Amino acid sequence: MPKPKLPNLDDAVAIDIHTHAEEPCGLHGDDGYDDFQAQMASYFKSPNKHPPTVEETAAYYRAKKIAAVIFPVDAERETGFRRYNNDEMLQVAAENSDVLIPFASIDPHKGKLGVREAKRLMSEFGVKGFKFHPTMQGFYPNDRMAYPLYEAISDGGAIALFHTGQTGVGSGMPGGMGMRLKYSNPMYxxxxxxxxxxxxxxxxxxxxxxxxxxxxxATHKPNVYIDLSGWSPKYFPPILVRYINSILQDKMLFGSDWPVITPDRWLSDFAKLDIRDEIRPKVLKQNARKLLGI
Structure with missing residues (x-):
């Protein structure tokens, strides 16, 4: 299929670099995913009563005039949750390419199979990046097992986006739903x-x-950026705000973590932060646009 067109970012008020495709078309996640989603909604006090479809996500962002990077998370090996097939999500994203920017997700444990899939998705769909979730996928990011996949992504000029830290995934469930926080230390x-x-x-x-x-x-390595998703800005630690305002102003990216945090909530709280006026446009749009090459 021809590669989908990408959004006209001149008209967008912001670029949300971090949104999730949660509900496969015609395949409800009945394998424990409902309990997981209910816990996430409770933890984040999310207004969404069910995981939105990709079409619903596109409609929301279109109405807000915000472009959105969207991706599933392939963690079926570690969690038992069936993955949202990349091809299916990318087909729907292509139908909403006026507002959605497609990323994909491949568990690096898939080895050569995952490498072939990544190369195909970049070629056929123009995928701009790949989402990794070390906690949910159960691996250290610097495990050489994952390196062939990183090499393919790098060769394709795409972005690798890694979950870091503890943002509530599995929080409050028995044993944290078996998820180990250690994998998501950003030092790896x-x-x-x-x-x-x-x-x-x-x-x-x-x-x-x-x-x-x-x-x-992020300060030491020129190829590393930070997205600010998964937390309301009112909870940002002072040192993070200080770096947004100074050393890392060109490497900070707006992200919401939709659907558990909405852009409305994030942007409202960000407006109350003591951020220099000339830096706000960088965080909300300019840095992401440069990084994405759109």
């Missing part, structure tokens, strides 16, 4: 940034409790 990303200096890397979320580790990696 330092090895990845060294070994793949041409790979564009995004550290997703304020990286509690490792915020300073994330800031140090």
């Amino acid at each position: 990303m330092d090895d990845v940034a060294v070994d793949f200096p041409d790979l564009k890397v995004i550290l997703a979320h304020p990286s509690f409790p490792w915020q300073e580790e994330a800031l140090s990696v």
Whole structure:
């Protein structure tokens, strides 16, 4: 199929670099995913009563005049939740390419099969990046097992976006739903940034409790960026705000973590932060646009 057109970002008021495709078309997640989603909605006090479809997500962002990077999370091996097939999500995203920017997700444990899938998705769909979730996928980001997949992504000029820190996934469930926080320490990303200096890397979320580790990696490695999703800005630690206002002003990216946090809530709280006026447009749109190459 021809690669979908990308949004006209001149008309967008912002770019949300971090939104989730949660509800497969015609395949409801009846394998424990409902309990997981209910816990997430409770933790984040989300107004969404059910996971929105990709079409519903596109309609929401279209009405807000915000472009959205959207992706599923392939964590079926570790969690038992069936993955939202990349091809299915990308087909729907292509039908809403006026507002959606497609990323995909491949568990690096898939090995050569995952590498082939990544190459095909970049070629056929023009996928701009790939989402990794070390906690949900159960791996250290610097595990050499994942390196062939990173190499394919780097060679394709795409972005690797990694969940970092603890943002509520599995919180309050027995044993944290079996998820181990240790995998998402952003310091492991330092090895990845060294070994793949041409790979564009995004550290997703304020990286509690490792915020300073994330800031140090992003400051030291020119290919590493930080997205600010998964937390309301009113809870940002002071050191993060300080770096947004100074050293890392060109590497900070607006992200909501839709649907658990809505852009309305995030943007409203961000407006109340003491951020310099000339930096706000960078965070909301300019930095992401440059990184995405759109």
